Amino acid sequence: xxxxxxxxxxxxxxxxxxxxxxxxxxxxxxxxxxxxxxxxxxxxxxxxxxxxxxxxxxxxxxxxxxxxxxxxxxxxxxxxxxxxxxxxxxxxxxxxxxxxxxxxxx
Amino acid sequence: xxxxxxxxxxxxxxxxxxxxxxxxxxxxxxxxxxxxxxxxxxxxxxxxxxxxxxxxxxxxxxxxxxxxxxxxxxxxxxxxxxxxxxxxxxxxxxxxxxxxxxxxxxxxxxxxxxxxxxxx
Numbered sequence: 001x002x003x004x005x006x007x008x009x010x011x012x013x014x015x016x017x018x019x020x021x022x023x024x025x026x027x028x029x030x031x032x033x034x035x036x037x038x039x040x041x042x043x044x045x046x047x048x049x050x051x052x053x054x055x056x057x058x059x060x061x062x063x064x065x066x067x068x069x070x071x072x073x074x075x076x077x078x079x080x081x082x083x084x085x086x087x088x089x090x091x092x093x094x095x096x097x098x099x100x101x102x103x104x105x106x
Numbered sequence: 107x108x109x110x111x112x113x114x115x116x117x118x119x120x121x122x123x124x125x126x127x128x129x130x131x132x133x134x135x136x137x138x139x140x141x142x143x144x145x146x147x148x149x150x151x152x153x154x155x156x157x158x159x160x161x162x163x164x165x166x167x168x169x170x171x172x173x174x175x176x177x178x179x180x181x182x183x184x185x186x187x188x189x190x191x192x193x194x195x196x197x198x199x200x201x202x203x204x205x206x207x208x209x210x211x212x213x214x215x216x217x218x219x220x221x222x223x224x225x226x
Contacts, residue, residue: 034212036151043201043216044151050210087151091211095167097151 001026001090003098011106018075020101022088027068032092035064035073039084047086048073078103108132108215110202115220122192122224128185128202128217136180139205141213142187144198152198155187156205169195192224
């Protein structure tokens with residue numbers, strides 16, 4: 001399954017809402033899709049799994065939605081530490097990652 | 107807290123071999139499925155290999171099958187990746203990670219990574 005993330009770059013200001021998209025080349029069964037955040041120079045951090053479940057310790061401003069081939073990560077109000085790259089990953093058919101969306105400061 | 111520390115990276119010539127290690131602490135290693143992932147410089151993430159708690163289930167990404175071998179030693183709380191037949195395309199930071207569960211093949215805790223550079 002090929003995952004396509006859009007946009008490639010999202011330029012927003014702190015406090016704004018961010019909406020990131022992840023589209024799959026075929027249906028992701030059981031909603032087996034995850035989202036990660038990667039800050040510069042750091043390892044990735046799991047945010048969301050099974051499309052909508054927040055991982056332990058993840059603030060509730062992060063939310064995931066979607067099913068089938070279309071999934072969304074929403075950050076309700078951007079904090080300074082949220083400017084990073086975000087990746088989606090499917091695990092319903094082997095395991096693949098999307099190419100990433102960079103969220104940077106406008 | 108959970109700690110994962112990779113080691114063993116470095117510069118190697120094409121066709122060469124390298125063995126990566128990952129030392130785990132702060133959780134029950136023997137109860138955790140584990141994985142290796144990688145990230146080429148300036149690129150995205152790739153899953154490399156996956157191993158179950160007792161090493162009875164192992165899987166590899168197609169691009170490393172037959173060249174890389176994942177293993178673990180639960181008595182030493184350690185994960186390994188033996189890499190043979192390295193090429194330029196294998197240049198990347200390699201991360202070890204814990205797997206959330208047998209149902210959810212997602213990666214909850216990550217080490218800081220070890221850099222493997224393949225160049226003549």
